[in-house]
Amino acid sequence: MKIGVLGTGNMADALATHWGRAGHEVLVGGRDEQKARRLATRLANGTGHGSLRAAAEFGEVVLAALPYGVGAVVVEELRSELEGKVLLDCANPVGPGFCLLTEDGPSAALRLASAAPGAHVVKAFNLCHEDVWRMTPPVFDGQPLAVPVCGDDEAALARVYELVRDTGCEPVAGGGLGRAGLLEATAALYIGLWVGERADVRAIAPPLAYSTGPETESM
Numbered sequence: 001m002k003i004g005v006l007g008t009g010n011m012a013d014a015l016a017t018h019w020g021r022a023g024h025e026v027l028v029g030g031r032d033e034q035k036a037r038r039l040a041t042r043l044a045n046g047t048g049h050g051s052l053r054a055a056a057e058f059g060e061v062v063l064a065a066l067p068y069g070v071g072a073v074v075v076e077e078l079r080s081e082l083e084g085k086v087l088l089d090c091a092n093p094v095g096p097g098f099c100l101l102t103e104d105g106p107s108a109a110l111r112l113a114s115a116a117p118g119a120h121v122v123k124a125f126n127l128c129h130e131d132v133w134r135m136t137p138p139v140f141d142g143q144p145l146a147v148p149v150c151g152d153d154e155a156a157l158a159r160v161y162e163l164v165r166d167t168g169c170e171p172v173a174g175g176g177l178g179r180a181g182l183l184e185a186t187a188a189l190y191i192g193l194w195v196g197e198r199a200d201v202r203a204i205a206p207p208l209a210y211s212t213g214p215e216t217e218s219m
Contacts, residue, residue, distance in 0.1 A: 001025070001159065004059025006052050006074060008035040011090055012065035013043070014133035015125060015167065020045035022166040029055025056081035061088055061159055062119075068093035068101055068108050076115035083118035086156040088163070090125040093184055098192030100185055107181035109150070122151035122160045123180035124171075126187050137168020140202075148174035148183055 001024045005012045008030040020026045020043050027048035030036035040049035048058070056062055056078040064071050068091045075082065093101040093108045102108060109123040124147055125133065132138050138145040147169045151157045157173075164171040174183060193199040205211075 001162070002058055002060045003027070003163075004029060004055035004057070004062040005065060006030075006055055006062060006071075006078075007065035008032070008039045009065060010130035011125070011133070012063065013039060014130045015063060015065070015090070015163075016043055016047065017134070018136075018167040019163060020047050024163075024166070025058075027055050027058040029053070029058075053078060053081060056085075059085065061086040061163065063088045063090065064112060065090060067091065071108065072111045072115045075112050075119075079116040079118065082116045085119055086153075086159050087112060087116060087119040087121045088125075088160060089121055089123050089180070092126050092187045092191070094188045094191055098188050098196060100188050102181065102184065107184050109177055109180035109184075113177060120151065120153040120156035121177055122149060122153075122156050123174075123177065123183055124149040124160055124164065126183055127190060133167060135168075139168065145169045146172045148172045150174040150177055150180040150183060152176045 003019055003024050003026045005016050005028045008028060016026050027050060028036045028040045029050050029052040031052060033051055036049040040047040052074060062082060062085055064087060066074055071091055089109045089112050091108045095101045109121055113121040147164045149160055149171050161171040190201050193201050
C-alpha cells in the first residue's frame, strides 16, 4: 500500500515506523522539507520525503498527522490531490483544562471531510500517546490494544483495519464518521484522567461479560 504522511511530528514518526516495517511504501511530507527528509532518513525502509502536496499525491491512504486547526487548512489546500483517497485522521482537538476545542461544532474528523469532500475520511489512532504507538507491539497483560475506527466507506475502513493490524493492534468498528466526535470526547476524558488525576482508565469499564449487567439465573 502507498501511504502519504502529512506532518513530521511524533505521531507521524510512530505510525509510519510500523507501516514501513510492514512493507508499505511511505512518503513523508512537510511544510519544512528538511524535517521531512530527516524523518524519512530515520524511518529507513525506503521511506521517501517531500512536500505536503507530494505526500498527498503519493498516497492511496494519507495520514493527517497534523495539529487540530492546522489539519483542515492543509487538507483544503490539497483537496484535489486527496480526491477518492483514504484520509486517516488521528488528531485530538483537546485544549487547556482537557476541554474539547470543537465545543458544540463538528468533530475534527468531520471538519476534514468538509475541507476535502472527495476524500474518504476515517478516524483512528487518537486515544493513545505516541509512545504507545512506538511499542512493538502495544500489548498489555497479553492482550493487543484495541483501536476504535470510525468511517463511512467500507473499502476505506478495510484499508485502515489493515494498517491497525500492522501496528500489532486489533481494529474495533466504532461506527460511522458521525461518531468520530465521541472518540475525540473520549480522548479528552481519558487525557484528563491520566494526566490530571493519575487514574487508570482501564479500571472504569467492567469486563465484556458484565457490560449489560451480571447474568441472573432464570427461575
